[in-house]
Amino acid sequence: xxxxxxxxxxxxxxxxxxxxxxxxxxxxxxxxxxxxxxxxxxxxxxxxxxxxxxxxxxxxxxxxxxxxxxxxxxxxxxxxxxxxxxxxxxxxxxxxxxxxxxxxxxxxxxxxxxxxxxxxxxxxxxxxxxxxxxxxxxxxxxxxxxxxx
Amino acid sequence: xxxxxxxxxxxxxxxxxxxxxxxxxxxxxxxxxxxxxxxxxxxxxxxxxxxxxxxxxxxxxxxxxxxxxxxxxxxxxxxxxxxxxxxxxxxxxxxxxxxxxxxxxxxxxxxxxxxxxxxxxxxxxxxxxxxxxxxxxxxxxxxxxxxxxxxxxxxxxxxxxxxxxxxxxxxxxxxxxxxxxxxxxxxxxxxxxxxxxxxxx
Numbered sequence: 001x002x003x004x005x006x007x008x009x010x011x012x013x014x015x016x017x018x019x020x021x022x023x024x025x026x027x028x029x030x031x032x033x034x035x036x037x038x039x040x041x042x043x044x045x046x047x048x049x050x051x052x053x054x055x056x057x058x059x060x061x062x063x064x065x066x067x068x069x070x071x072x073x074x075x076x077x078x079x080x081x082x083x084x085x086x087x088x089x090x091x092x093x094x095x096x097x098x099x100x101x102x103x104x105x106x107x108x109x110x111x112x113x114x115x116x117x118x119x120x121x122x123x124x125x126x127x128x129x130x131x132x133x134x135x136x137x138x139x140x141x142x143x144x145x146x147x148x149x
Numbered sequence: 150x151x152x153x154x155x156x157x158x159x160x161x162x163x164x165x166x167x168x169x170x171x172x173x174x175x176x177x178x179x180x181x182x183x184x185x186x187x188x189x190x191x192x193x194x195x196x197x198x199x200x201x202x203x204x205x206x207x208x209x210x211x212x213x214x215x216x217x218x219x220x221x222x223x224x225x226x227x228x229x230x231x232x233x234x235x236x237x238x239x240x241x242x243x244x245x246x247x248x249x250x251x252x253x254x255x256x257x258x259x260x261x262x263x264x265x266x267x268x269x270x271x272x273x274x275x276x277x278x279x280x281x282x283x284x285x286x287x288x289x290x291x292x293x294x295x296x297x298x299x300x301x302x303x304x305x306x307x308x309x310x311x312x313x314x315x316x317x318x319x320x321x322x323x324x325x326x327x328x329x330x331x332x333x334x335x336x337x338x339x340x341x342x343x344x345x346x347x348x349x350x
Binding site: 014025035038040041042043044045067068070072074076079080081082083084085102105107110114127144147148149 | 308
């Protein structure tokens, strides 16, 4: 009896493993870049385009470049700029979602060191699909000049 | 005793008033067909007393003869401040030889973090002629009030960022506030407006 329980448990685990190893959303990141900083500057922004093959959402971003990394949304109202942290950015299936200066972007705050033009800054993006499964995507973003437009 | 005013004097008086009114209108019409907003009739943005990165006190009057282009921001700003300053650098180039008459002034809303060294390095990354200015708490508050700037700290983890007015102000060579330029205007549109302010003398 114990053996059959073990067997059925094994089958269950195999089944679960099979489910998780099925293709989850394919997420690709394009044109990622970070704005360079001057010495002593404590914060900057990172921008990129993300495409997910299935419906998903970006739920977290991390980087060793700063102590605090958050996803922010820039809002312009009557020429007053404000930013607020957002918990997630929706990634509708097959849609190129831009993290760009005029909308969502990654805020790197309390930088660990100056980011010089040409530096490669590593990021980890956490994307959650419609089934609630999460995957980590590693991105390397080159730093563009502070006055890059 | 009542002296009757002659009809001739009344007509002369009215004529003078008419000329004065037309002359006044001419001044306002000088800024017609602009992309920004004409502030010639407004009574703010008249002065500031701040410090430059070398520790020298600078007032708005110091820039008489130049066309000041004033923007309030902070260096930890990832978006609007770099793009506005980059646009200002392009405006200066578009003005050609007249670009030397333009004085871009970046006033920090965050003197706690924008030290003189950071401020200078930051504005010079856009153009070596740009000036970054800072003040103590009172001087910053005075400048903000005088230029009707809105700003607010927004908590972010243990640190903060700022919401703030993204408008650029342009004054004439006599230090009179003339224009506001929205952050959404292109460098070309701004340059066209600045040329009109320069034409005022």
